[in-house]
Amino acid sequence: MAAITTLKDAIRDNVNSGDTVAFEGFTHLIPFAAAHEVIRQGITDLTLIRMTPDVIYDQLIGMGRVKKVVFSYAGNPGVGLLRRMRDAVENQWPRALEMEEHSHSAMAQAYEAGASGLPCAVFRGYLGADLKRVNPNIKSVTCPFTGEVLAAVPSLRPDVTVIHAQKANRKGDVLIEGIIGVQKEAALAARRVVVTVEEIVDDFGDLHPNLCILPNWTVTALAQVPGGATPSYAHGYYDRDNSAYLEWDKVSADRDLFTTWMQENVLDATPDTFADRIARLKETAA
């Protein structure tokens, strides 16, 4: 049964230095508030998993909290490259970064294998691709029935998966709609699950019966953080703040500017900042 708590306690109780953590979301519902809380609590030496590491991984990497990242596409969505991640890869600043790189298909199926309790994912992939030359975790198996050689990658089993969702009810059942990404698989593959939500409602009443994707007993801790996905978007709640992604391209281009920005906007901030940010978004949009 999910413990309904504050973001601060949810992170303190569930995310430890040295953990393997997946903050998932496919452009939609990126758990910004939770990642910022991890940074504020000084949690470090993380192995981060994510299909599409974006700004929050750039921030965690730039702050020196990450020793390894497992990923399939690292970019600032709609803008370009991740400059802090590049600086870590190309210049080891502020520390060297280990990388395990896959394709989307491999990552998605490795989460699914993790959720299914399987040791590996088997699929038709990486044919002629160089990733299997540089990533020793990409191997092959031969189908015992047809003889076809298929790709195999180890299943993903995060210590903790952190996601942001639209709604929970008072018992802690969690609902996600819109682009659902790989959140369900990432949550069910993990040992512990931390969920932030836009709102907690009495019950799901007349909602579509397939929208509840995580029953409360699959969630370890749940916290209400309105605006917790901004500057990404929450379908039905607020739009993507595209200007923030463009701004990040500039902030992340310079080490000092980055450090100052993180101090002001993350280290000196609180989870409540996120509610203010969407209030401002809604005001100027009106």
Add this chain to the structure above:
Amino acid sequence: MSSFSATEMMTIAAARALKNDDVVFVGIGAPSAACNLARLTHAPDITLIYESGTIGTKPDVLPLSIGDGELCETAVTTVSVPEMFRYWLQGGRISVGFLGGAQIDRFGNINTTVIGDYHTPKIRLPGGGGAPEIASSCQKVFITMKQSLRGFVDKIDFYTSFGHGEGGDHRKRLGITTQGPMLLVTDLAVWEPDPISKEFTVTSLHPGVTRDAVQATVGWTVAFADSVTETPPPTTEELDVLRALHARTDAAHGKKEKAA
């Protein structure tokens, strides 16, 4: 006929290659513009799929990213990402994978991973995302990108996605049963693979483009087909629809930018 830019010609020529009954796995950027132009002109029933899980999407403006909310709101259905890659892509339901790239070679192999050595890269690029399996699981692959000496290279630094490899029957030898890159549309020309060698060969030059101009932006000796035609210039309808799409896109995204 009004005047048009090389980029407009590229998008329009790429859009023309798509059919009404195609099911297309759409990459972001230039492929996305071409696919939506096709949908808004000659292929109204085309199925556009973005890897965020949106199937049969009909966005009014071009998305900034593969996961924009409008892709979901206008889709026939939105599935999870594992389902997208397993049932729809690996399941063989996609007729055309539409890709762009940072580096390409004469056989349509694409690099979007690194410039330089993988472990000590000169430039770390975003990586492959869905491309390695799009390149092998779609029935065929179309590529669109602008020509430049940096992009059109004799040898790519990393095989992010496999085209025709070293040419000939290389795909077959690796057990790949799909056709691979069958069309390359650039800002200067339309290229198609030679039926035997599989080397991309210029089959059509865009209006006003010379062979020398094509060669000047390509890092290998360009092969031209025996009969090279001229790409028909954009029609008024094609240009009007494309420009309106871009204007709507700029207005929508510009408005959101001001909202911060």
